[in-house]
Amino acid sequence: MDTIDIFIRKLREELDDIEDQEFNPETSFRDIEDWSSMHVLILIAFIDTEYDIEVNAEEFSNLSTINDVYELINSKQ
Amino acid sequence: MAIFSIENIAINGIAAAVPSKVESNWDYDYISEKERKLLIKTTGIVERRIAKKGQTTLDLCLLSANKLINELNWKRDEIGILIFVSQSADYHLPASSIVLQDKLNLAKNVIAFDINLGCSGYVYGLSVVMSLLKATGNKKALLLVGDISTNGLNYKDKSTYPLFGDGGSATALSINENNKTYFQLQSDGSGYDAIIIPDGGLRNPISDTTFIENELDSGIIRHSKNLHLNGLEVFNFTMREVAPQIKSILEHAGYEEENIDFLVFHQANKLLNETIRRKLKFPKEKVPYSLGKYGNTSSCSIPLTIVSELKDKLINNKKLILSGFGVGLSWGTAIVDFKDIVIPDLIIE
Numbered sequence: 525m526d527t528i529d530i531f532i533r534k535l536r537e538e539l540d541d542i543e544d545q546e547f548n549p550e551t552s553f554r555d556i557e558d559w560s561s562m563h564v565l566i567l568i569a570f571i572d573t574e575y576d577i578e579v580n581a582e583e584f585s586n587l588s589t590i591n592d593v594y595e596l597i598n599s600k601q
Numbered sequence: 602m603a604i605f606s607i608e609n610i611a612i613n614g615i616a617a618a619v620p621s622k623v624e625s626n627w628d629y630d631y632i633s634e635k636e637r638k639l640l641i642k643t644t645g646i647v648e649r650r651i652a653k654k655g656q657t658t659l660d661l662c663l664l665s666a667n668k669l670i671n672e673l674n675w676k677r678d679e680i681g682i683l684i685f686v687s688q689s690a691d692y693h694l695p696a697s698s699i700v701l702q703d704k705l706n707l708a709k710n711v712i713a714f715d716i717n718l719g720c721s722g723y724v725y726g727l728s729v730v731m732s733l734l735k736a737t738g739n740k741k742a743l744l745l746v747g748d749i750s751t752n753g754l755n756y757k758d759k760s761t762y763p764l765f766g767d768g769g770s771a772t773a774l775s776i777n778e779n780n781k782t783y784f785q786l787q788s789d790g791s792g793y794d795a796i797i798i799p800d801g802g803l804r805n806p807i808s809d810t811t812f813i814e815n816e817l818d819s820g821i822i823r824h825s826k827n828l829h830l831n832g833l834e835v836f837n838f839t840m841r842e843v844a845p846q847i848k849s850i851l852e853h854a855g856y857e858e859e860n861i862d863f864l865v866f867h868q869a870n871k872l873l874n875e876t877i878r879r880k881l882k883f884p885k886e887k888v889p890y891s892l893g894k895y896g897n898t899s900s901c902s903i904p905l906t907i908v909s910e911l912k913d914k915l916i917n918n919k920k921l922i923l924s925g926f927g928v929g930l931s932w933g934t935a936i937v938d939f940k941d942i943v944i945p946d947l948i949i950e
Contacts, residue, residue, distance in 0.1 A: 541639045561833065565873075578840060
């Protein structure tokens with residue numbers, strides 16, 4: 525599994541349409557301006573492709589920060 | 602699991618037709634420019650074809666069928682089976698296939714009926730036509746598949762409006778030696794409301810409330826005769842079910858990726874289809890897209906992609922996987938052999 529820093533770097537590249545936003549472990553997705561359901565799909569697809577882990581939309585709705593997502597991936601590996 | 606094979610039926614030709622009216626998602630001004638950019642990048646859908654007033658699915662399928670019959674030099678009285686697959690028929694009743702029997706000047710002893718399926722409909726339709734050809738001994742059959750989805754869309758619903766386009770197709774099949782087609786077909790009705798037009802049938806007849814618009818979320822306003830799409834649920838369903846189905850049918854048939862020339866997906870959206878492609882480890886050049894030009898054309902997306910993207914690549918013998926998934930929920934995969942298939946130019950009407 526990637527370190528959290530590498531995970532955030534890859535995530536940043538995947539969500540490159542989001543401008544002027546610093547990503548750190550405590551960043552909450554819902555606080556990101558312009559965050560949309562499209563980004564949820566991008567994130568779910570990214571986790572599936574990069575880590576071969578399936579996260580469904582319901583699981584994702586219980587998560588709030590980037591670190592929460594990282595922990596979920598870790599717990600599923 | 603319903604995996605089965607049908608021998609000695611060939612697909613002889615495929616034709617498709619789209620409306621001449623083009624709409625670009627760059628002009629979809631209901632959302633901001635930033636949202637438009639993200640939408641086009643993520644879905645891969647740039648333009649869509651929109652049916653003109655009065656233009657129906659039947660019309661587009663009829664054009665496709667006439668062109669295909671002529672290019673194949675088929676005698677119309679040899680056609681014994683005519684199946685129409687669509688969720689946008691001309692009438693609640695009678696079935697469009699029967700109207701088409703007359704419009705196509707086919708014999709009265711033709712077996713004609715409709716099948717009500719969307720995104721998975723092409724694969725299901727192939728399985729039904731092939732089975733009937735085997736059972737009846739008829740020599741030739743037509744499978745007409747298409748949808749006009751855009752008349753059910755609400756401009757103020759960004760979760761559906763920029764995704765769908767219209768199209769119709771015709772596929773010719775006949776008894777032919779040395780051919781084997783594999784199918785795997787599946788269904789899950791627990792997700793029936795993930796893609797639905799709720800009103801207008803017997804469950805929810807048209808009422809005073811049908812055309813009242815509701816705002817469900819930011820940028821999602823629609824009434825009960827509009828198409829509803831739960832994008833997240835459909836995304837999860839597809840990610841969960843499609844790759845395993847394709848893997849299992851490949852295993853059943855004893856094929857690997859290298860035995861397959863092209864993998865043609867239902868054109869849902871680029872992000873989703875690319876994720877499935879990567880899961881299956883198929884190279885990009887084997888997975889064609891017509892999404893950019895036509896959007897999601899429901900049941901028509903597989904034949905339309907073959908006509909628009911593979912016309913010049915299907916020379917001699919080719920082995921293809923066709924995979925449709927969506928409304929129902931319903932999903933199906935076929936492994937088909939194309940031998941000297943006839944593909945007329947795309948009809949634009």
